[in-house]
Amino acid sequence: MPHITPGQAYGFFTDTSVCIGCKACEVACKQWNELEGNEPSFLDGFDNTGKLDAENWRHVQFHDNVPDESLTTGNGKAWLMMSDVCKHCQQASCMEVCPTNAIIRTEFDSVFIQPDVCNGCRNCIAACPYDVIGASHVNGIAQKCTLCYDRLQNDMTPACAKACPTESIKFGPVSELRQTAAKRLEILHAQGVTEARLYGHDEKVYGGLNAFFLLMDRPEKYGLPDERNAVPPSRNNAGGYLTAAVTAILGVLGGLIALRHRKEKVTGAEGESDG
Amino acid sequence: MDDVQHFAGPPDWLWYILAYFFLAGLSGGSYVLATLLRLRNAPGDEPMARIGYYIAFPPMLIAPLLLALDLGQPWRFWHMMWNTTPGHPGLNFKYWSPMSIGSWALVVFGAITTVSFAASLVRDGKLRLPLVRWLDNRPFTIFGSLFGLFIAGYTGVLLSVSNQPVWSDTWALGGLFLVSGLAGSAALMLLLARYRPEARPSAGMLSVSERLYALLELALIVVFAVTLFAAGTQGIVFGLPWLVLWLVALAGLAPGLYGLVTERLSADGAAAVRHSLAVPLLVLAGVLALRAAVIFSVQV
Numbered sequence: 001m002p003h004i005t006p007g008q009a010y011g012f013f014t015d016t017s018v019c020i021g022c023k024a025c026e027v028a029c030k031q032w033n034e035l036e037g038n039e040p041s042f043l044d045g046f047d048n049t050g051k052l053d054a055e056n057w058r059h060v061q062f063h064d065n066v067p068d069e070s071l072t073t074g075n076g077k078a079w080l081m082m083s084d085v086c087k088h089c090q091q092a093s094c095m096e097v098c099p100t101n102a103i104i105r106t107e108f109d110s111v112f113i114q115p116d117v118c119n120g121c122r123n124c125i126a127a128c129p130y131d132v133i134g135a136s137h138v139n140g141i142a143q144k145c146t147l148c149y150d151r152l153q154n155d156m157t158p159a160c161a162k163a164c165p166t167e168s169i170k171f172g173p174v175s176e177l178r179q180t181a182a183k184r185l186e187i188l189h190a191q192g193v194t195e196a197r198l199y200g201h202d203e204k205v206y207g208g209l210n211a212f213f214l215l216m217d218r219p220e221k222y223g224l225p226d227e228r229n230a231v232p233p234s235r236n237n238a239g240g241y242l243t244a245a246v247t248a249i250l251g252v253l254g255g256l257i258a259l260r261h262r263k264e265k266v267t268g269a270e271g272e273s274d275g
Numbered sequence: 276m277d278d279v280q281h282f283a284g285p286p287d288w289l290w291y292i293l294a295y296f297f298l299a300g301l302s303g304g305s306y307v308l309a310t311l312l313r314l315r316n317a318p319g320d321e322p323m324a325r326i327g328y329y330i331a332f333p334p335m336l337i338a339p340l341l342l343a344l345d346l347g348q349p350w351r352f353w354h355m356m357w358n359t360t361p362g363h364p365g366l367n368f369k370y371w372s373p374m375s376i377g378s379w380a381l382v383v384f385g386a387i388t389t390v391s392f393a394a395s396l397v398r399d400g401k402l403r404l405p406l407v408r409w410l411d412n413r414p415f416t417i418f419g420s421l422f423g424l425f426i427a428g429y430t431g432v433l434l435s436v437s438n439q440p441v442w443s444d445t446w447a448l449g450g451l452f453l454v455s456g457l458a459g460s461a462a463l464m465l466l467l468a469r470y471r472p473e474a475r476p477s478a479g480m481l482s483v484s485e486r487l488y489a490l491l492e493l494a495l496i497v498v499f500a501v502t503l504f505a506a507g508t509q510g511i512v513f514g515l516p517w518l519v520l521w522l523v524a525l526a527g528l529a530p531g532l533y534g535l536v537t538e539r540l541s542a543d544g545a546a547a548v549r550h551s552l553a554v555p556l557l558v559l560a561g562v563l564a565l566r567a568a569v570i571f572s573v574q575v
Contacts, residue, residue, distance in 0.1 A: 093438060099375040100354040101367055119354045120347020122286035123374050126437040131284040140347025225280040233436045234371045239446030240432035247450030248424040250491055251457050255311040258484035261540050
């Protein structure tokens with residue numbers, strides 16, 4: 001791979017059609033980033049990680065997808081596997097709501113939580129539509145995938161992509177990854193794998209994801225909001241404030257009405273006592 | 276409001292935040308009611324107005340502490356106000372982030388309630404502060420009331436501006452928390468008027484306003500429920516055990532709604548209300564239960 005150049009957008013293209021669920025990405029991520037991980041959770045299938053959080057910045061999802069009807073050759077629908085990660089959204093919900101400006105966009109166009117700035121308010125956790133961020137029990141701050149910011153600064157490929165044995169996780173300039181993804185989709189469709197689709201490769205989802213995916217089923221199946229629903233949380237600002245403002249006006253009016261009635265009462269009472 | 280597929284994780288905002296939302300509602304609401312009472316400049320309302328300004332102050336001392344303690348890094352609370360990103364020093368203010376606006380509003384309203392608290396002490400002859408006397412005027416308290424309304428209501432907007440189920444499915448939470456805060460404040464002021472007999476002439480105003488706020492709150496609870504039904508997330512917040520909290524919230528509306536039906540806007544029943552200890556406590560329990568149901572049901 002050519003040198004990693006600051007000022008250019010880098011990201012991941014994760015091709016789930018070739019993911020074998022080996023979890024090498026999870027291990028490499030933890031090793032490089034010195035993440036302790038959580039106690040294994042014994043879930044259905046082969047997932048012992050559970051979800052992305054402060055200790056898991058890569059998570060291989062396993063979805064049992066055995067269909068009722070028989071399959072044609074090559075569709076391989078028995079398991080859906082996907083190495084999930086922070087999407088490094090162009091319109092990042094976490095970045096939008098962060099009150100401390102701890103979440104920034106780096107020179108590689110990735111979304112990065114500055115560990116020395118974050119104060120652990122966890123507003124980003126409530127906002128992230130991909131449930132990517134977790135609060136660390138060790139240092140109290142919000143943590144997630146950094147796109148191996150430190151490795152990028154030293155001209156190195158992120159640990160997960162480096163370790164992936166099937167090249168399901170591809171790292172590179174986003175523009176190049178999009179071309180690679182388009183070609184791969186074309187091949188799969190030509191092979192009759194009609195369920196294959198790209199997610200986050202264009203601007204329809206949060207303005208485009210720098211970590212985008214080739215999926216083998218609908219986005220919801222993998223816990224990803226579809227294009228219609230992928231809207232930043234600020235969509236609710238106008239409605240929320242407007243209702244509060246109308247209520248405030250009604251509240252003041254209610255108080256004034258009550259005050260008027262009280263005034264009449266007190267005036268009457270005063271009149272009586274004067275008399 | 277657009278419906279959203281919900282894959283966001285819970286932020287684990289628990290009792291610190293519940294306590295803050297509760298106190299913010301009471302502080303903002305009390306300040307507004309106190310200012311309304313002072314609007315007509317009637318001497319008979321002044322003692323009750325001072326009760327309102329006294330109530331508004333302590334929550335603004337406690338609330339920042341609660342918020343700081345809830346942070347994963349409490350000593351970095353000031354990062355809300357000041358950008359510590361290397362090479363980018365400056366004030367942090369994001370008008371599109373309710374938490375950012377709220378942080379600043381808390382500082383401003385905290386200062387306002389401090390002045391009004393001190394001014395009430397001055398008016399009660401407990402202190403002599405010329406600067407406070409100079410600040411203590413109608414424009415100042417009206418300005419403060421705008422912040423009071425904001426502090427009481429923005430907490431609901433903060434929840435809505437997220438991708439959480441329930442919270443982001445409705446636009447009613449800001450208004451609901453605001454009017455609930457006003458109702459709770461009226462109840463609390465009535466409760467404290469028991470210990471200040473000279474404030475009792477204003478009990479009628481608070482009693483009538485509480486009835487109106489109960490009606491408005493009920494309407495907003497209906498709007499809240501309708502928006503959740505439309506999004507299909509009503510089961511999260513109206514299922515068990517949260518239903519118990521909703522029953523407490525509704526019970527808190529009962530005195531006001533009953534008063535509205537039986538006495539309408541007449542202040543005649545105020546005497547019974549002001550002597551009751553149970554009624555204001557029930558209203559306050561409802562204010563707390565409403566917030567608890569909304570905050571906790573989403574995060575289990």
